[in-house]
Amino acid sequence: VQNPFVEKLGDSISREDRELLLRLTRRTVPVEARQEVVRDRDGSPSLHVLMTGMAYRYKMMTGGRRAITGYVLPGDLCDLTRALTGNAGHCVVTVAPSMVAEINPSGFAEMMARPGIARAMLLFTLTEKACLREWLANMGQELSEQRLAHLLCELRHRLNAAGQVRNGEFLLPLTQEEMGESLGISAVHVNRVLQKLKGDDMIRMRGRAVLIPDPARLERFAEFDSAYLEIRLNAVPDLPRSDRKPEI
Amino acid sequence: VQNPFVEKLGDSISREDRELLLRLTRRTVPVEARQEVVRDRDGSPSLHVLMTGMAYRYKMMTGGRRAITGYVLPGDLCDLTRALTGNAGHCVVTVAPSMVAEINPSGFAEMMARPGIARAMLLFTLTEKACLREWLANMGQELSEQRLAHLLCELRHRLNAAGQVRNGEFLLPLTQEEMGESLGISAVHVNRVLQKLKGDDMIRMRGRAVLIPDPARLERFAEFDSAYLEIRLNAVPDLPRSDRKPEI
DNA sequence: CGCCTGCTTGATAGGATTCAATATAAGTGG
DNA sequence: CCACTTATATTGAATCCTATCAAGCAGGCG
Numbered sequence: 001v002q003n004p005f006v007e008k009l010g011d012s013i014s015r016e017d018r019e020l021l022l023r024l025t026r027r028t029v030p031v032e033a034r035q036e037v038v039r040d041r042d043g044s045p046s047l048h049v050l051m052t053g054m055a056y057r058y059k060m061m062t063g064g065r066r067a068i069t070g071y072v073l074p075g076d077l078c079d080l081t082r083a084l085t086g087n088a089g090h091c092v093v094t095v096a097p098s099m100v101a102e103i104n105p106s107g108f109a110e111m112m113a114r115p116g117i118a119r120a121m122l123l124f125t126l127t128e129k130a131c132l133r134e135w136l137a138n139m140g141q142e143l144s145e146q147r148l149a150h151l152l153c154e155l156r157h158r159l160n161a162a163g164q165v166r167n168g169e170f171l172l173p174l175t176q177e178e179m180g181e182s183l184g185i186s187a188v189h190v191n192r193v194l195q196k197l198k199g200d201d202m203i204r205m206r207g208r209a210v211l212i213p214d215p216a217r218l219e220r221f222a223e224f225d226s227a228y229l230e231i232r233l234n235a236v237p238d239l240p241r242s243d244r245k246p247e248i
Numbered sequence: 249v250q251n252p253f254v255e256k257l258g259d260s261i262s263r264e265d266r267e268l269l270l271r272l273t274r275r276t277v278p279v280e281a282r283q284e285v286v287r288d289r290d291g292s293p294s295l296h297v298l299m300t301g302m303a304y305r306y307k308m309m310t311g312g313r314r315a316i317t318g319y320v321l322p323g324d325l326c327d328l329t330r331a332l333t334g335n336a337g338h339c340v341v342t343v344a345p346s347m348v349a350e351i352n353p354s355g356f357a358e359m360m361a362r363p364g365i366a367r368a369m370l371l372f373t374l375t376e377k378a379c380l381r382e383w384l385a386n387m388g389q390e391l392s393e394q395r396l397a398h399l400l401c402e403l404r405h406r407l408n409a410a411g412q413v414r415n416g417e418f419l420l421p422l423t424q425e426e427m428g429e430s431l432g433i434s435a436v437h438v439n440r441v442l443q444k445l446k447g448d449d450m451i452r453m454r455g456r457a458v459l460i461p462d463p464a465r466l467e468r469f470a471e472f473d474s475a476y477l478e479i480r481l482n483a484v485p486d487l488p489r490s491d492r493k494p495e496i
Numbered sequence: 497c498g499c500c501t502g503c504t505t506g507a508t509a510g511g512a513t514t515c516a517a518t519a520t521a522a523g524t525g526g
Numbered sequence: 527c528c529a530c531t532t533a534t535a536t537t538g539a540a541t542c543c544t545a546t547c548a549a550g551c552a553g554g555c556g
Contacts (some may be wrong), residue, residue: 052540057554174538175533175534175535176534176535177534187534188535188536191536191537192536192537193537195536
């Protein structure tokens with residue numbers, strides 16, 4: 001995988017748009033694990049794109065607790081909101097050594113001036129919104145066992161799309177504390193739930209490697225439906241055409 | 249308030265864009281309370297904008313439970329995702345008699361072809377995303393008392409922006425069941441928490457009218473910071489200009 | 497008036513937290 | 527390379543928040 005960001009867009013953008021994005025994301029900088037890529041208020045005004053590695057978004061709560069609200073995988077934008085509005089509303093930190101492309105403000109302006117790219121960015125945002133909705137629904141209605149299973153399903157699915165799953169196995173460099181912060185449960189409880197899932201052979205773990213013997217079974221258990229991740233760009237009509245019958 | 253949708257955009261869009269949106273949302277249809285405005289899969293391909301009334305987004309979970317993931321207030325879009333991708337991922341239902349503007353596909357195409365409007369839609373989406381992130385963080389980390397308080401703070405704040413708060417009092421036509429579905433707690437528990445908040449004089453209720461004697465106090469208690477709702481369009485630079493110093 | 501929906505209250509049960517202690521893994525520096 | 531230090535993982539016990547079940551109450555509506 002050369003440029004996961006541009007590749008994600010597939011052929012939904014024009015050749016010129018693709019070239020521009022390739023150019024803007026050519027230069028990447030390495031970021032070590034557990035390093036802040038985006039800080040809530042300060043930090044660089046650039047737009048950051050994760051090219052390799054892994055990160056998550058989190059929000060500080062009073063009392064020093066953290067809430068993890070989503071994961072950033074190769075090809076994902078880190079801080080579109082901050083680039084557009086000047087305020088991210090959350091931080092992004094790596095969990096693994098990563099490569100990040102920085103698009104400076106003028107480059108960002110250049111890309112957003114292209115309608116095709118702007119629309120693609122909107123769709124990225126919609127996907128993330130769908131993710132958040134899914135997490136929220138899960139958090140509110142499901143038991144912790146299913147929630148953890150759901151998280152694993154989502155990560156497996158997305159990592160798979162990023163080509164990071166080999167033989168049904170993928171690396172998950174998260175601590176149990178962090179899993180807990182993602183699900184709203186304590187690290188102690190994560191540990192117990194994890195053991196239960198292992199006991200039922202829903203998952204197997206070797207260090208930081210996770211193996212899911214029967215993804216379909218885990219997804220059934222987690223009530224996971226990947227539809228919310230499939231907001232594919234090519235599912236978008238060029239622009240809704242007026243040949244559809246207009247209604248009253 | 250004539251057209252809450254267009255008014256929300258303020259002077260961040262051009263006069264022509266404003267005229268177009270006014271024209272597209274001129275004709276509205278009444279929708280009774282507890283009526284579906286958006287169904288997950290089927291339904292009209294139009295984009296719906298709530299002009300008056302109130303609605304919420306929900307997702308059906310297995311077992312017949314519902315998860316409410318957000319509220320739609322006057323001026324808000326109901327189904328931008330569905331208009332763009334063909335799939336909403338959730339339903340929208342009114343809680344009060346409402347007026348809804350329907351923008352048919354060709355009208356939607358027309359508006360999205362204007363860069364200024366497209367950018368405004370992106371910002372709407374970002375605001376909603378910020379909301380979801382806030383809910384998610386709250387759901388995961390806070391106790392039900394604070395969560396309920398937080399929900400009330402958000403609704404007060406947004407209803408206030410929509411001019412629906414008079415003397416610190418506003419109408420909240422929600423059942424306790426629905427509040428529970430918004431917070432991931434049972435209706436029975438909502439009732440008890442509500443009583444506790446009343447007991448501390450955090451809120452007062454007369455039927456469906458909610459009065460918050462001291463908003464600042466409730467917000468402190470709920471750890472509510474309205475910043476996430478303030479993604480004002482005018483906070484956006486015309487487009488990031490290149491007169492900022494580019495960094496390495 | 498009777499019915500239905502929503503609200504209220506009590507009692508019980510269970511999931512998850514916290515506290516605490518130990519084990520294990522992972523670094524670090526000598 | 528090993529001893530030391532720290533972070534992470536694991537296990538147990540007590541506590542607490544919240545769900546569930548059940549029953550009674552209130553108000554609106556045909």
